Amino acid sequence: MMQQMMQQEISRAMEEQRREISALKEMLASSSRNAPIDESDPHEGSTNSNNEDTSAN
Numbered sequence: 001m002m003q004q005m006m007q008q009e010i011s012r013a014m015e016e017q018r019r020e021i022s023a024l025k026e027m028l029a030s031s032s033r034n035a036p037i038d039e040s041d042p043h044e045g046s047t048n049s050n051n052e053d054t055s056a057n
Helices: 002-034 042-056
Strands: none
């Protein structure tokens, strides 16, 4: 009996978490539509190009 109640509580919590995650994903999607993300991050790009240069030599 107790185990079944705990299982139901866990199921409820997981369902709530899924709803929150999907809501967060929607928020992220709408914010990225409003402000397009520049995928060439200046810091990341510079390190990547440095790595390419060293591997080319």
